Amino acid sequence: MENNRAALILAADNSPLQVGPGPDQSSPAADEVVIKVAAVAINPSEWKMKEFSYIPLKYPHVLGSDVAGTVVKVGEEVKRFKAGDRVIGHCLGLVYGGAKHGGFQNFTTLREAVTAPIPDAASFQDAVVLPLGISTAAAGLFDDLKLQLPSANVNDDKPRDEAVLVWGAASSMGSIAVQLAVAAGYSVITTASAKNQDYARALTGGKHIAAFDYQSPSVVGDIVDHIRSAKGVKLVGAYDCVGFESSTRACAEVLHELNGGGVLPSVLVPPEASSLPAGIKAHIVNAAAPGMVAGSPGAAVWREYVPRALANGSLRMRPEPEIVGTGLDRIEEALNLHKAGVSAKKLVVLL
Template identity: 45%
Template sequence: MGKNQAAWLTGAGAYPFAVKDGPRPTPGPSEIVIKNAAVAINPVDWKIQTHGRYLSTYPFILGEDAVGVVEAVGSGVTRFTKGQRVVAHCHGLMTGNPSNSGFQLYPVVTEALAAAIPENLSFEQAVVLPLAISTACAGLYQKEYLNLPLPSANKAEPTGQTVLIWGGASSVGATAIQLAAASGLTVVTTASTGNHGFVKSLGADIVFDYRSSTVVQDIATALRGTKFVGIYDSIAEEKSFAALADLVETLNISIPVASVLPYDKPTATFAPKYVLAYAIIQEPNHHVGEWIWGKFVPEALANGRLQAKPDPFVVGTGLKDIQNALDIQKRGVSAKKVVVTL
């Protein structure tokens, strides 16, 4: 194992990251060390850096998406061996331990949030998935959220149910579409007109332009008469919340709504529930994480049922380029995921 280095956030609002020695990577029980080959950037990364949210201890390392080769395995690890190609959702924000974060050369990750990847999938492609998978699953499959049937890596049995995924071309939305389709649901989604073909290629059945002045009425018309079971808001901004509140009122229904960010104006009929990605490996939803990361992801990546989408937008090489990558993500990207090769 080489020397570990990391991109450190040295304090609340500190800019840029400081690249220096990282924590000593030692796997505990049920953990693996990855020799990191690439990282992806998520909005939560720059939001924490800019606003100082979530963290009380500094210096800290951010980063939720890592991919590479298994360098070491801890006791009790059954699914991985040294030298294996893996992708992982790094859970440092859950543990509060910077060793478990992605922006370093040797992250220590839990076996429960990692999966083997096939040889034909590049590291840069695979790394777009991890946090999006856990976040999508937390909203789709937990009992207190949409409670959909777990997805099949083979042919899904149609359930006759319909789900609405707002923001289908986003990282979480693109993954949620694929998962819901693999669970046998009819998927209605929104995307800009330029991304309609993209979301349909992922398994969306009906797509609406979220910019259309009639989008709420159009979706309501499409959903009437269906067995409509839930909404996943993968955008969770004022405009999406307003449109979805209007939709629920138009349909005059009460329905589960999962959201990637909290909503501060809940009503009796519209009360989106904020999802926590790593809840799928905690009780009482441990079975969700076991099924998704232990079975569905490796099998569905191997047979092509799960596509690594949206495509990577590689913006640099090395820890020194991670700050610039956050800045690019913050300015906004469409149907792409910002990636840095290490």
């Protein structure tokens, strides 16, 4: 761990990442877990942070949120993990711990609250698509919308008479949000492009999900009509997992039409409130909440639901990974590929 190497961001100037000596990872805090990283996944926040420096950082910094690997050391208060355990984790370096808690390095430090074991049969490259999606989906659904928590043993035959709109099933965040909402017993209304309709339905094995083409000019009306035609079903919330101005507005229109207003979490900063329909309270999701906020429902999702659901296969590891290459020097390429656009897949680099 003393010989740790990292793909470093050296300054707020959008220069290419530089591979060099990384932070010493030999001394985790009491509630932390150190892992040897086997795979990292790429998220839009990373190339955007590198390009726009939207959060003040201490340089050199190590970006990266999604990791999978093997535990090498645990803090004195950690009881759930031991050296040799195979895990996934959400790195919180942008808001907690700095470079030491970034994902783009050979060894990294995780908070126990956002770390979960993975089955022996699960590959690191498949499992690494999940961590940030779990935290972000859980924060939006259960912190913000106050939905019932999911169960890995939920009765799949009949959901409650309540529905959730999840905009963007083919996004990495939406792929998890759809699954968590169904696991919590809700029917899900979601959107995806025409080519990703089958992907969206397959997230839950086709159970309790209706998918609509977000590119259709009548999509808002189609969703409203669908929910109204389902007798006795109430829309209990909407979650914008895309974060475009158009997606936030569409979700807001559905909420306004059916409920007269409501809370609208979004993965990105939403438009000004004055430009949205009356009664809509849109805000950005705090994806760090499961790892940082005491009592966050997201921490319970990580601790209780994720291990069981991965073990019994009810939580699908989606989107599927696309391997960019092996080694820290391939992360820059992966960031550029992500910036060019991805859909229904997640870019992964092996270490």
